[in-house]
Amino acid sequence: MKKSYLSWSVLGFALVLTLNSCVQEEAAPLTMEESLPVVESMTDLVSGSENLRKSPNGVVYQEKFSNQSLAGSEGIPPYAFPGFGTGNATYIGKSYSFFNQYANGAPNEFGEVTTVAAPVTEFFADQLTALGLDVAQIDACAKTVSTLTTDGKGNTIWFTNVLNNAKFDQDGNITFEAQIEIVGGTGIFAKASGNGTVKGNVSGTTGQGTTLVRANIFFN
Numbered sequence: 001m002k003k004s005y006l007s008w009s010v011l012g013f014a015l016v017l018t019l020n021s022c023v024q025e026e027a028a029p030l031t032m033e034e035s036l037p038v039v040e041s042m043t044d045l046v047s048g049s050e051n052l053r054k055s056p057n058g059v060v061y062q063e064k065f066s067n068q069s070l071a072g073s074e075g076i077p078p079y080a081f082p083g084f085g086t087g088n089a090t091y092i093g094k095s096y097s098f099f100n101q102y103a104n105g106a107p108n109e110f111g112e113v114t115t116v117a118a119p120v121t122e123f124f125a126d127q128l129t130a131l132g133l134d135v136a137q138i139d140a141c142a143k144t145v146s147t148l149t150t151d152g153k154g155n156t157i158w159f160t161n162v163l164n165n166a167k168f169d170q171d172g173n174i175t176f177e178a179q180i181e182i183v184g185g186t187g188i189f190a191k192a193s194g195n196g197t198v199k200g201n202v203s204g205t206t207g208q209g210t211t212l213v214r215a216n217i218f219f220n
Helices: 012-022 042-048 121-130 135-139
Strands: 059-069 083-089 093-099 101-103 112-117 147-150 156-168 174-186 193-202 208-218
Touching: 059 093, 059 193, 093 121, 121 135, 147 174, 174 208
Parallel strands: none
Antiparallel strands: 059 083, 059 208, 083 093, 093 147, 101 112, 112 156, 147 156, 156 174, 174 193, 193 208
C-alpha cells in the first residue's frame, strides 16, 4: 500500500458521476467458452430463453471490467482492498462494479497473500444508494456481499469472495484468482445462486487493473 491512488475525501457522489461518464463502449457480447447454455442479453433471458433460465445445470454468466483499486488511499485501512470498475456483464450489458475484501495478514516471502470477503457497503454505501440500491437490503444478505455488479437500472448481482489467492511482484503489481459464490441480487438476479472464478490484476503504480469473471448461474 505504498501510494494513495485517489483522494478518498473527494470521491463521494462524484464517483458515480465518473462511472456514468466512463463506462466502456463494448457493445458486442462477451465471448463464451463454456459448454453450458448461453443467453447473451437480458431480453433473451426474460422472454425467449425461459427454458435456459430454468436449466437444471445453470447457465453461463461472464463479466469483464476495468477497475480502480482504492487500496492505500487516505482513509482506507492497510488490510482492506476496496475498489470499483466499469465494463460489461452477460444479460445486462454495460455495468458498474464495486468490491471489497480483507487481507489475511501480510504477504509471505514469496509475495503471496490470501483475502476474504468484506462488506462492499463499507466504503461504497453512498455510491450504491445514488445508483438506486438499498444498502440495508445488501447488508441483510445471509452471506457477506463483497462484490456487486449493477446496470444502475434495478438489476444487481451479488457475490461473496470465498477465497482469493493474490501475489505481489517486486514492483508491487498484483495478480490474483478467487473463488466466488453468487448469493442473490435484485431485478432478474433476485433469487440467483451459483459459483465461479474471477481472475485479475492490479498495477502497483496506478491501482488500475482488470477482472474477468466466469460463473455458472442458477435463477431458481
